Amino acid sequence: MSTLIALIIVLAVLMTIVGGETGIRSFFSVLINTLLLILVAMLISWGINIAIITLIFIPLKLATIIYLGTHDYVVAKNSFISAFIVCLLVSLLILGCEWLAQAAGLGPEAGEVLVGLSQMPGLSYPMIAVTVAIFSTLGAIAEAAVAMSSGLLEIKKHHPEITRKELEASGTSIGNDVLGTAMNTILFGMFGSFLSLFLWYFRLGYTFGEIVNEKLFVNEALIILYSLIGVLLTVPFSTFLLARGMSNENEVNNEDRKSNSN
Template identity: 80%
Template sequence: MSTLTALIIVLAILMTIIGGETGIRSFFSVLINTLLLILVAMLISWGINIPILILIFIPLKLATIIFLGTHDYTVAKNSFYSSFLVCLIVCVLIIGCQWLAQAAGLGPEAGEVLVGLSQMPGLNYGMIAVAVAIFSALGAIAEAAVAMSSGLLEIKKHNPDISRKNLMASGNAIGNDVLGTAMNTILFGMFGSFLSLFLWYYRLNYTLGEVLNEKLFVNEALIIMYSLIGVILTVPLSTIFLTKGMEKHESEKKHESRKSNSN
């Protein structure tokens, strides 16, 4: 048994013990998302149109992350709507920034690994960079949407008569906490995965200008910025979607109760 297999088994056991049914569904969500990413990579390598793949797999991945990882349908539905809208906005931002940055492709650090291999495989490196950035930001956006929707729904359940103004204010308070934790998670994740490259830059005496113009660093920094912007946009949109959804649900219940009383 390999180390990876053992860790996957331990993860499945712990998620089942701690999360119960939701933990099991979350574990399968991770597996399905991994398979979807592998499928995306295979389809890109086969020459399938990358923008079409992005449009198809964004809702698939969001649905897998949110609906399998959340036990409440109201939370999942509103999280999906807000996440999908944010993803579309971020997609436009990513396409524009990637075109301006011109940081797609392979950096000089990969030169020794690719000696003797063709660096022109007939793939659009620019669109591949866009796809990587979009799928990297999806997780942070979906996580923030679920956190916002779950918190607001619990407030509504414990205080059914809360006004829309107070609910929005509570959403802003929850959003401040979500923003702080999400930003720290994203930034520390970047530094943790990028530490070896930072050591490379330091030991080879890279100047600040060389680091800021390095493809690997620029791509990673851009992905961090996309994720942060996506989380910032998710906070107000999740609050608006959920408050409107609750108001609509309550009005429908009142209408049904009046209809039943009249009959």
């Protein structure tokens, strides 16, 4: 048994113990998303249009993350809608920024690894960079949408008669906490994954101008900014849609109760 398989088994057991049924569904969500990413890479390598692949797999990945991570259909539906709309908006931003940055492709650091190999595989590096950036932001956007939905769902359970304005106020309070934790997670994730590269930059005497114009650093920094912007847009948009959906559901339930009592 390899270390990877052992860790996957440990992860599955812990998620089952801690989360129960939801933990099992979340574990399968991780596996399905991993398989989807592998499938995306295979389809791109086979020469299928990258833009079409990206448009198809954005809703697939969001549906996998949100619907398997939330056990309330109304909340999952509103979370999916808000996350999908935010992803489309962020995708437009990514297209513009990637065109301005011109940072797609391989940097000089990959020279020794690619010695003897062709660096012109017949694929569009700019479109690959756009796809990587979009998929990198999906996790942060979906996580923020699910966090908002889970918090508002618990509030609704404990206070079934809560009004829409009260839900929006509660969502704003939850959103402030979600923003803080999500941004710290994204930033520390970047520094954690790029610590060795930063050390390499400093040991080789890179100037500040060389670092901020280096392809690897620029691509990673742009992805971090895209993710932060996506989270910033997701929190208020999810709060609005979720509060509206929950209040509408309350109104329907109240009408049903009145009709049944009559």
